[in-house]
Amino acid sequence: MMSGILKKTVAFACLLIALLIPFSGAFAYTNYMTLPSENPNDGIGDPFVMKYNGTFYLYTSTGQNYTGFKCWSSTDAVNWTYAGLCSTEAITNDGYAPEVVYWNGTFYMYTSPRGAGHYVLTSSSPTGPFTLVTGNLGHSIDGSVFIDDNGSWTFYSAGGDGIHAAPMSSPTSIGSDVVLGGTQMGGQWTEGATVIKRNGTYHLTATGNHVLSPGYRVNAFSNTTGPRQPFTPSNNNPILLNSEGSQVGLGHNSIFIGPDLDTYYAVYHNLTSVSSGGLPVRKVNIDAIGWNGDKMAMYGPTNWSMPNPSLPNFEDRFQRASVGAGYSNLNGGTWGISNNFMYQSAKGSTAFYINYENTFTTASDYTAEYNMKEISKGTAGPKLGAVYGYVDASNYGVAILNGNLNRLETVTLVNGVWDTQVNTPLPAGFDITKLHTIRIEKSGTTYKYFVDKMLLETKITTRLGAGKVGYLSCDNEANFGYIAVSNKVNGSGIFDAYKPIPGTIQAVHYNSGGEGVGYHDLSGGNAGGKYIRNDNVDIRDNPEGGHNIGWNSTGEWYKYNVSVKASGTYNLGLRYATTYTGTQVRVWLDSTDVTGLVTLPSTGGWDNWRTYTIKGLNLTGGNHTLRVETVTGEFDFYTLQLNSADNSSFAKSDNFATSFSGDWNWSGGNWAIESGEASINNVGKRTLGSTGWSDYTVEADIKGIDGLNSGIMVRVQNPAQGGAGNDAGLGTDFYQGYLAVISPTQLSLGKQNYNWTTLASAAGTYNLNAWHHMKVVVAGNNIKVYVGDMVNPKIDYTDNSNPFITGKVGMRAHYAHTHFDNFSVTH
Template sequence: MKQWLTGLLAFVLIFSFPASGFSYSNPQIVSDSWRWENGDFYGEGDPFILKFNGVYYLYTSTVDDKPGVKVWSSEDLVHWEYRGLCATEPVTKGAYAPEVVYWNGDFYMYTALLRDEPGTTQRGHRVLKSASPTGPFMAQTGNMVNGIDGDVFIDDDGQWYFYSTGNGNIDVRPMSDPYTFGEKSNTGAVMKGWTEGPTVIKRNGKYYMTYTGNHVWSDAYRVDYASSSSPVTGFVPAASQNPILLDAEGDHVGIGHNSIVRGPDLDSDYMVYHSHANPGRNLNLDRVVWNGNKMLVLGPTTSEQPDPAMPEFSDRFQRNELGDGWKVVGGGHWGIRDGSTLYQDTVGEPGQSHMLLSQKATDDNFTAEFNLQQVEQGTSANPLIGAVFSYKNEKNYGVAVLNRNQNRLETVFRVDGKDTDQVTTSLPVGYDYTKWHQIRVEKEGSDYRI
C-alpha cells in the first residue's frame, strides 16, 4: 500500500484497554439542574448520552415552564461539566426526551414537545440541527411525528429508522433523510399498559430494543427489552428476563427511560436512566453485560461502583508538538494544529508507505477508534485517509482507509511484504470526507471487524 495518506488530515486516536479507578454511586449529581419556576428541583429526566470523538454529551428533558435544552460533557461518564443551553428557541419550551445523532458533519436533535401554544400546534416531534454537539441547535421542521420519546437508529447500511410511542406499543418509521419519516409500523415491542422510551442498538447482527412502561411517576416504572433479526418488525420481549431494570421499594424507585452508550474503554456498554428525586428525577448509570445474546444490567445500584474503565491509550493532541510518543515512517510532515488535532500535509518519497506510528503497543486482542477528516483534497492519484493497525514491522500490518474517489472503505493487509486482496465496502451517497468520521477496528484472535 503506497502513499495511502494524502492531503491535510486531522485525527483523534483512542485505543482500548481497561484501566478504571475511584468509584461513583447512583444517583449522579450534576450541576445546573433544571428547576421549576417556584424553585423546586426538576432534574435530569429522560437522559440521553451522545458519544462523539471520545467525548460524551448529556441531554435531558426540559422543565415544562421554560424553553431551552441543556447539555453537559464528560470524558469518563462520571464527571459532568455544564456546557449551557444548546437550544434556546421558544419552540423548545417543555422539550421532552431530546436525542442527538451525528451524521456527515451535522448534529440532529429529535425532541417531543407536549404542550400546545395558542394559535400553534407544538405537540409531537421536531428536528433541530447544529454544527456542534453543544449547539446552537435551530429548529428545521414543524411537527413531523405525533407521540413522544423519539429514538433514531442508523443501521450498518446507512438506513435510518425512527422509533417512538404508538398505541400502547413502540412504532417505527423508516427515514429517507434526517427530516423525512415514512409510514409507521408496529415493532412488536409492548408492555401491558403504556409503553415509551425506546432505544435500539445492534450487536452481532441482531437488534435490541429497550423500552419503558408504567406511568413515569409510578414507583414501578421499569425497563424491559426485546430483540429481533429485523430493525422494523418481530421484536420479541425477553419474557424470562423482563423487567431488566426495576426497583419499586425504598428510595431508589421510578426507574426508567434509558439510553445505552459505549464506555470509554471502547468495549463496555452502559445504561443511563432516571429515577425519582421527589420532586424531579435524578441521573443514574449502570453497566450492561452480555451472556451470548442475552442482555443483563448490573443494577439498579446505589452503592459505590467502579468508574467506567478508561482506554489504555488515547491522544487528543492537546499540545503544540508531536513528542517522542510517535514515529514517522516513510517521510512526510506531521504536526499538531491549534492544540487539538493531528495533521499531515505532505507525504514522503514516492514508492514508500507513509505512516505515523504510536510507540504504545497493544495486546494481541484490541479495539481501536480513529476519528479523522480530510481537511483538503490531496494531489496524489490515491486520495485516501485512514489508519494503520496491528503494525509489527514495515512488512506486516493492516490498513483501513476511506477512498474519496471511489466513495468506499478499503481494507488491506501486508503480510511478509505482500498485500492481500483488498476488501471494499461502499459508503453512503453524499459522504463528506471533509467532516469527522470514525474508523473502528476490533481484533479478537485472527478475526477483524472494521
C-alpha cells in the same frame, strides 16, 4: 538545570504514562448523580448520551416550562462538565427527551415539545447552538433514531399498543408508523425506546408505564430480522426495576459504549419526588450492561459506591503543541498538532505517510477507535485511514477511507507482501471532509470494521496479531482526532467489572487473567466450544438464552469481582444442572469461606435447570472477589443470584381488631378496617415483612362479599401502583412474587413478574359471604397451598423456572370486595 528539549521529553513521557494507565478502580461514583447546573426544580429526566471524537455528551428534557436544552460533556461518563444551553429555540420550551445523532458533519436533534409531535434541529457542534430546520413532523413522544449497517434510518416513538417504528428517507423526513409486535409492556403505555445492533441482533429497550409511578421500569426485546420487524421480549424482564426505597421510578434509558470502547452502559433516570404541580423530579444514573451471547444482562440498578467505568489502555486527545517522541513516522509526510488534532499536510505522493504510537502494543485481541477527516486532496490518489497491528515497516494493516471512490478499503502487509484488498461501499453522499470514526474489533482471527457505528466488513485472517496503532495519510491534508485502544473486545470488558450485590451474575462473566487467576480448569480446551472467551473453561449453549459454564469438576473454581452494597446476610440462588448425586460446592469471599460445604441435589438432566438457594452468606460491604469452588462431583451453572436476606425465626400476626399492625409496610388500594376485619373494595394489595424473608408459612381467613378473586401473596418484591395517580387498577400486576388466589370455582397459584403466569390450579367451590381458611407454605422452590384442609395441600408446585427466592408476604384482591382476618406468618 534541564535543557528545554529534555524538559519537553520528560513531560511528554509523563503524559504518555498517564495515557497508558487504565482505570484501576481507585475512583468511584454513586447513583443517583447530581450534575452541575441541572434545573433545581426538575433535576435530569430522559437522559441521552452520545459520543463524538472521544467525548461523551449528555442531553435531557427541559421540564416545568423551561426554555432551552442543557448539555454536559465528559471523558469518563461519570464526571460531567456543564456545557451550557445547546439550544434556546422556542420549541424547546417544555421539550421532551432530546436525542442527538451525528451524521456526515451535522448533529441532528429530535424532540417533542409538550408531546405535540416532533421537530428536528441541527448544529455543527454537539454543544450547539441547535437551530430549528423542520416543521412539526408528528409522531408520539420519545423519538429515537437508529442507523443500520446499510445506512438506512428508523425513527421510534411511544404508544399505548407498543413501540412504533417508521422509515426515514432523510435525517429530517419521517415516514408512516408501524407498531412493533411484542413490544407492549403489560398492555400499557410503552415509551422511551432505544435500539442498538450487536453481533447481528437488534436489541430494543423500552419503558412503561408512567413516569410518575414508582413501578416505572425497563424491558428488553430483540430480533434478528430487522429494526422495523416484531421483537421478542427477553425472558430476563424487567431488566431495570426498583419500586421501594430511595431509588424508584427507573426508566427512559439510552445505551452507549463506555470509555473502554467495549462495555455498554445504560443511562436512565429515577424519580426522586413529584412537584407541587404534579411534575416529576428526576436524577441521572448509569449502570453497566453485560452480554451473555445475545442475552442482555443489566448489572444494576445500583445506588451505592461503584468503581468508575474502565478507561482505554491507551488514548490520545492531542492536547499539546507537538506530536512528540511517543509517535514514530514511516515514509515521511508533514505531521504536527493543531487545535487538538494531529495533522498531515504533504500532498503529491502515493506513499502511505504513517504516524504510529510507539510506546503501546495491543494485546492479541483488542478494540481500536480512530477519528479523522480530509481537509484538502491532491490528484495522485488521496486517502486517509487507520493503522493497526503495526510491527514494522513490512507488517501492518490499514483501514482506509477513499473519498474519490466512496469506499472503505482494508488490506494487510505481511513480510512486505500485500494481501488482496477488500473494498466496501460507503453510504451515498459520504462527505470525507467531515469527521468520521473508524472502529476495529479484533477477536481471535476475526476482524470487524465499523465506520460511524455501521459494520461494513468482517474479515477472517491470521496474517496479523498484536501491534501498534496509528494514522495514515496519502496525497492529502488530513486531520486526525481522538485515538484509543482497549485490550477488550466483544463484551469482554464486563469480565473484570465489579458486579453489584444484590444482583444476578452471569456465570460466564468470570474474571480475566487466565488459568490460576480468573479460573482453575483441570481439562484442556473448551468442551462446549461456545462464547467469546479463549480460555480452557468449558462453555456451552444454555436453553434459557446465552451460555453457561459446563463440566465443573472436583477442584475447579471461578472468580468474580463484586461490589457488595452493605455488610450483612445474603442468600444465593445458584442456577445449575447436574445428573450427579452429592455434588458439593463452596463459595468464598476473598479468603473467607462464606457457605461451608453445600450439597446440590441432582436435577435429573444436564438441561434440567434448577435454582438452589444457599442461605446465610455473611458478606462484607465494598469491593471483593467471590470464588465458586467445586469440591466434589460435577455440575453446570448459569447464574448467581444474591439477595439481601433475613433468615431469622419470626412470628407475625394481625387480627385487625381496630387497625392494621405496624408490620404492614406497603399498601395500594382502598383498604379499611370493618368490624375487626381487613377490607378491600375493588382492587388492592398490601405487604408485610422483609424482602429478605425466604421460607415461611402464611395463613389467613378470606371472605368474598360481592365477588371473590382474592388471596395471599408470597415472596413479594417491588410492589407498585400504576399511572400518574398511582392507581391500584392500573398497577394491578405491578409486583414480583407468587399469588395463591381463590375464585368461586377454583384455587390458582400464579407467578407475577409485572405480568401474570398461571402455574397451577385446582377446581373447588368457594362461596361468597363465607370464610375460607388458606395456608401457603414456601420452602426452597416449592409452594404448597391449602384451603380448608390444613393437612393435604390442594396445590403442590415446584417452580424451576427462575424462581423468586426472597420476599415479603401480603394480601390481594382483584375487582372483588374482600375481607381478610387472622393473618399470620411464621418461620
